[in-house]
Amino acid sequence: MLINYSHKRWATATLALTLAGAAVYAVHHYRSIAAGRTWPSGGSWPGLGFGFLALGLMLFCAAYGLRKKLRRLRLGKAQTWLRAHLWLGLLTGPLVLFHSGFSLGHNLTAWIMLLLLIVFVSGIVGLVLQNLLPRAMLRQVTSEVTYEQIPYVVEALRKEADALVADACGPLGFEPQPTAEELEKMKKKKEKPKEPKKGSAPLKAYYLSEVRPFLEAAYRSSSPLALPQSATAQFEHTRTLIPEDLHEPLKDLSTICDERRQLAKQARIHFWLHAWLMFHGPVAYALTLLAVYHAAVGLMGAW
Amino acid sequence: MARDLTDKNPIHRQKARAQRIDHAYHAKPHPWRRRLFRLSVGLPLAAVAVILVATRFPQGRRLHLPGPVSSRHAVFGDRCQECHAQEAGGWGRVLDEKCMACHDGPVHHVNMVHDGGNWTKGFDPAKGEPVDVQTPQCATCHAEHRDRPRLTEIAAAQCAQCHADLKVTGGEPRFATKIRSFTDGHPEFAAMRAGAPPDGARLKFNHKRHLEKATFPAGSPLAGSNVVCSHCHKLDQNRTYMQPITYEANCQVCHALEVPSASNIGPVAIAHGDPELVAGAVRRAFDRFLVQNGGKLPKRKVPNPNYVEPLPGMPAAEPEFLEQDDARSTEDWALENTAQTLAGFFHPKGTPRGACIKCHYVEDVKGGDAVKIVDPAVPHVWFKHATFNHETHRVLGCTECHTGVYQSQATADVNLPNIKSCQECHAPSGGAQTDCVTCHLYHNRKDANFAGMAKIEHIKHGFKEGAAPAEAPSTGPGKTPEPTAVAPAKTETPPATVKTEAPPDVKTPEQAKTEVKTEVSAEIKTEAKTEVKTLVSAEVKTEAKTEVQTEVKTEALPKAADTKPAIQKGRSVICPKCGLHATTGTRFCARCGAKLK
Structure with missing residues (x-):
C-alpha cells in the first residue's frame, strides 16, 4: 500500500x-x-x-x-x-x-x-x-507479466527461440521426432525438412552453447547474457560471423534474451516485494x- | 522469419501474445502461498506446543518467570509454591505467611501507620505486651523477579511513602515527619544537633595534644613515630566500627603503670584495673621481689641533697638518689613501699607521676588511702538509629569526615562528621548511595529471632515435602504469646498454604518445636562459643582479665583476713588486719591486700 x-x-x-x-x-x-x-x-x-x-x-x-x-x-x-x-x-x-x-x-x-x-x-x-x-x-x-506466468512465458520464449533458430539453421537435434501421421502430412504437402541456411553454423553453435541454456527455466545469473552489456557484445560479435540474412533472427534472439533478463529481474523484485x-x-x-x-x-x- | 511479437501484422502479434498466457494459471496457487499458510499455522502451534511441553518439566517452568529470581532465593529453584499462592491453576500473589516461614520480619515501629497493609503483631515495650500493627506486605518492598541480586535494596522513595508525611498512632512522632530523602528533609545527626549532650566518656583525653605532640617511646615497636588516628582507632572484626579504646591496647605502650624507681626493685609493670586490683598488684610486686631476692631488701634510695638538676643535654654532677642499706623489716618495707607507690598513682601532687588521675576522674580521695575511679564510658557506637561501615569508607582519610579532631582538646568534644559532610558524597550529585537502607534498617532487628525453625530439608525440598516448621519466628523479643507473626489474626490474605499442605503425619507444633530446638541447640551452642571466642571485645577481655586476677588475688590472700570482718565506720571501712581506712565499697585493703568484704 x-x-x-x-x-x-x-x-x-x-x-x-x-x-x-x-x-x-x-x-x-x-x-x-x-x-x-x-x-x-x-x-x-x-x-x-x-x-x-x-x-x-x-x-x-x-x-x-x-x-x-x-x-x-x-x-x-x-x-x-x-x-x-x-x-x-x-x-x-x-x-x-x-x-x-x-x-x-x-x-x-x-x-x-x-x-x-x-x-x-x-x-x-x-x-x-x-x-x-x-x-x-x-x-x-x-515486459512485466503476471508472476505466476513467468515459468510459462519463459518456456514460450524458449520455444520461440528454438523455432527461430531451427528456421534459420535447420533442426537443432532435440526437437521431437515427427510422428508417422505428421510425416504422411508432410509427404502430402510435399514439404521437405528445412535445410540450414548458408553460413548459419556460427549462429547455431552460439545458440546452443550460450543462448538456449540462458533460456532454461532455471535462470543462469552467471551467464554472460545475464548482463546487458556483455550480451550486446556477444550478439555483436556473432553478427560479424554470420551472413546478413541471418541478422534478423539474431536480433530476435537478442530481444528474447532481453525479455528473459527482465523476467528474471521481475522475479527478483517480486521476491523482495x-x-x-x-x-x-x-x-x-x-x-x-x-x-x-x-x-x-x-x-x-x-x- | 520475424518474431511473432514484432510481426507487423497486428493479428499475428495478438495471437502470439495470447499464446503466451497460461489460461489455467488462476487455478494454480502462488508457489509461496502454500508455504506461507503452513508457516502461519505451524509456527504458532509449534510455539504453544513447546511452551506446553516445556512447562511439564521443572526447567521449562522458568518460562513463566517474569524475571530472574534473586540469588538468595535461587535455592528454591523452580518451586514457585514456596513463595506464591496457588490460585486458579496458576501462581498467584506472594503471601506474607510464606515469607515469614523462613524470615523474621519484626515490625518497623509499633505505632506505624500503613494504610492497606497487613495486620500483624508487634511487641510494644512501653505497654509490655503485643499490639496489632498495620504493616506493608512483604512483597510491597521486597519485589522479586526484578533483576535485583538482593531484595533488601529498597529505594529511598519506598521509605518516603510514610516518612515524607509521617503519621503514627497514639501521640506525636518521635522522628522528623517530612523526610523525603537523605538530602531532602533528613535532620542533622542527633549527636551533632545544637544542644546535644557532649561526649560523656568520663575520661581526660586531648586529641590535639596526642596528634600534634605525642610520639611513641623508645622500646616500643613504633618508637619515635608520631601518633596518628589509626594507632589507637582500629577496625573491629566486622570491619564496620572501631574497636573500643582500652588501656591495654591503646594507652599502655606510652603510659605504662610501673612501680616507681625510688623503690629500687627495677621497673615492674602493674596491671591496669580497679584501685583494689592495682593495690594488690603493687603489693604483690614487692612480695615477689622479696621471694626472688631471698628476703634481702634492696638498697634504699634517698634523695640526694646535693643533687642539682643539670642543664639540658648535660650529665648531672651528682646522682638524684643516694643508696643506703635499708634497716626496716621486710613487712614494713613492703607496706611502706606499697603505700608510697599507690599514693603516687592516685594523688598527682604526691608524686610527679599521678598515673591514674592523669586520665581518670576520681570520686573521693578523702583520707588519702582509698580512691574511687569514675568508670569510663567511652561511646562505642554513636548512631543509635543508623549503621555505619568504616570499611567502605577506607579510601578516605580520617580527618576528611572527622574534621575537628586536630583542634579538639576537650574530651567532651563530639568529633563526629555532621550530615553535610556525608551529603558531600551521599547525594544525587555526589554519586554515592542515598537510599535509606544504606544506613537504616527497616525491620527492628532487636526483636529479630535468629534461632530459625527451618531445616535444611525445608529449604532444599520445600515445606510441603519436609516436615513443616515447628513454629515461625515471633515478632517480639520472645514475649509474643503466640506465633501471630506467621498467621496474623486480621490478615487480609488467606491462610498460609505452608501449613495446610503439610503431610498428615506431621507432628504437633509443640513436639516439632521441642525436637527442632533440641537439634539446633547444640549447633547454636557451638556457634555461640565460636562467636564469643572471636567476637568478644577488648573491653570484655579486660573485664574477664580483671575478674580472673581478682579471683587469683582472693585465693592468694591470707585466710585469716576472711575470718575477721571489716569494720564499717561512716563512709569508710577499716582493714581488720592493718587498720587502714578505705572507702566503702573497696574490696581489698590497699596496704595489706586483705579482703574487706
Whole structure:
C-alpha cells in the first residue's frame, strides 16, 4: 500500500494515541518510581490497560489475514482494513513498551518481545518495500507479466527461440521426432525438412552453447547474457560471423534474451516485494498466540 | 522469419501474445502461498506446543518467570509454591505467611501507620505486651523477579511513602515527619544537633595534644613515630566500627603503670584495673621481689641533697638518689613501699607521676588511702538509629569526615562528621548511595529471632515435602504469646498454604518445636562459643582479665583476713588486719591486700 496524503488521518490518529499513551505512561512511571519500584509493573492497572489494548490490536491485526481469506463476507473495504492493520499495528509497539515499562522482559516475555520486534521490523520493511519496489519494477521491467506466468512465458520464449533458430539453421537435434501421421502430412504437402541456411553454423553453435541454456527455466545469473552489456557484445560479435540474412533472427534472439533478463529481474523484485511476508505473517500469528497465553497466565496469577 | 511479437501484422502479434498466457494459471496457487499458510499455522502451534511441553518439566517452568529470581532465593529453584499462592491453576500473589516461614520480619515501629497493609503483631515495650500493627506486605518492598541480586535494596522513595508525611498512632512522632530523602528533609545527626549532650566518656583525653605532640617511646615497636588516628582507632572484626579504646591496647605502650624507681626493685609493670586490683598488684610486686631476692631488701634510695638538676643535654654532677642499706623489716618495707607507690598513682601532687588521675576522674580521695575511679564510658557506637561501615569508607582519610579532631582538646568534644559532610558524597550529585537502607534498617532487628525453625530439608525440598516448621519466628523479643507473626489474626490474605499442605503425619507444633530446638541447640551452642571466642571485645577481655586476677588475688590472700570482718565506720571501712581506712565499697585493703568484704 502506498503511503500518501490520504493516510493523514490515520497517521494523525496513531500519533495522537501514542502521545496520549505516553502521557499516561509518564504519570504511571513517575508514580511507580516515587513508590520505590525499579520500573512500572505490567501488572498494575495502567500496565494491564496498556497490555489489553496491545493484545486487542494484535488480535485485530491478525484478523486482517482472515479478512483476506474471507473475501466473500465483504467485512468492510480491503483498503480500510489494510490501513487499519498498518497504523494500528504500528501503535501496538509503543503500547507493549508502555505495558512492560520499557523492559525487554524475561523468559516468555522476552520471547514475546523478540517476536514483536521481528513482526514490527518486518512489517515496516515490508511497507517500505511495497512503496519502493513496484515503482522500480514499473521502471525497469517493461515486459512485466503476471508472476505466476513467468515459468510459462519463459518456456514460450524458449520455444520461440528454438523455432527461430531451427528456421534459420535447420533442426537443432532435440526437437521431437515427427510422428508417422505428421510425416504422411508432410509427404502430402510435399514439404521437405528445412535445410540450414548458408553460413548459419556460427549462429547455431552460439545458440546452443550460450543462448538456449540462458533460456532454461532455471535462470543462469552467471551467464554472460545475464548482463546487458556483455550480451550486446556477444550478439555483436556473432553478427560479424554470420551472413546478413541471418541478422534478423539474431536480433530476435537478442530481444528474447532481453525479455528473459527482465523476467528474471521481475522475479527478483517480486521476491523482495513479498519475502518479508514469510516472516511477518507466521511470526505475527505466533506472537498473537503467545500474547494471549501470556495474558491468560498472568491473569490467572493475579486473580 | 520475424518474431511473432514484432510481426507487423497486428493479428499475428495478438495471437502470439495470447499464446503466451497460461489460461489455467488462476487455478494454480502462488508457489509461496502454500508455504506461507503452513508457516502461519505451524509456527504458532509449534510455539504453544513447546511452551506446553516445556512447562511439564521443572526447567521449562522458568518460562513463566517474569524475571530472574534473586540469588538468595535461587535455592528454591523452580518451586514457585514456596513463595506464591496457588490460585486458579496458576501462581498467584506472594503471601506474607510464606515469607515469614523462613524470615523474621519484626515490625518497623509499633505505632506505624500503613494504610492497606497487613495486620500483624508487634511487641510494644512501653505497654509490655503485643499490639496489632498495620504493616506493608512483604512483597510491597521486597519485589522479586526484578533483576535485583538482593531484595533488601529498597529505594529511598519506598521509605518516603510514610516518612515524607509521617503519621503514627497514639501521640506525636518521635522522628522528623517530612523526610523525603537523605538530602531532602533528613535532620542533622542527633549527636551533632545544637544542644546535644557532649561526649560523656568520663575520661581526660586531648586529641590535639596526642596528634600534634605525642610520639611513641623508645622500646616500643613504633618508637619515635608520631601518633596518628589509626594507632589507637582500629577496625573491629566486622570491619564496620572501631574497636573500643582500652588501656591495654591503646594507652599502655606510652603510659605504662610501673612501680616507681625510688623503690629500687627495677621497673615492674602493674596491671591496669580497679584501685583494689592495682593495690594488690603493687603489693604483690614487692612480695615477689622479696621471694626472688631471698628476703634481702634492696638498697634504699634517698634523695640526694646535693643533687642539682643539670642543664639540658648535660650529665648531672651528682646522682638524684643516694643508696643506703635499708634497716626496716621486710613487712614494713613492703607496706611502706606499697603505700608510697599507690599514693603516687592516685594523688598527682604526691608524686610527679599521678598515673591514674592523669586520665581518670576520681570520686573521693578523702583520707588519702582509698580512691574511687569514675568508670569510663567511652561511646562505642554513636548512631543509635543508623549503621555505619568504616570499611567502605577506607579510601578516605580520617580527618576528611572527622574534621575537628586536630583542634579538639576537650574530651567532651563530639568529633563526629555532621550530615553535610556525608551529603558531600551521599547525594544525587555526589554519586554515592542515598537510599535509606544504606544506613537504616527497616525491620527492628532487636526483636529479630535468629534461632530459625527451618531445616535444611525445608529449604532444599520445600515445606510441603519436609516436615513443616515447628513454629515461625515471633515478632517480639520472645514475649509474643503466640506465633501471630506467621498467621496474623486480621490478615487480609488467606491462610498460609505452608501449613495446610503439610503431610498428615506431621507432628504437633509443640513436639516439632521441642525436637527442632533440641537439634539446633547444640549447633547454636557451638556457634555461640565460636562467636564469643572471636567476637568478644577488648573491653570484655579486660573485664574477664580483671575478674580472673581478682579471683587469683582472693585465693592468694591470707585466710585469716576472711575470718575477721571489716569494720564499717561512716563512709569508710577499716582493714581488720592493718587498720587502714578505705572507702566503702573497696574490696581489698590497699596496704595489706586483705579482703574487706
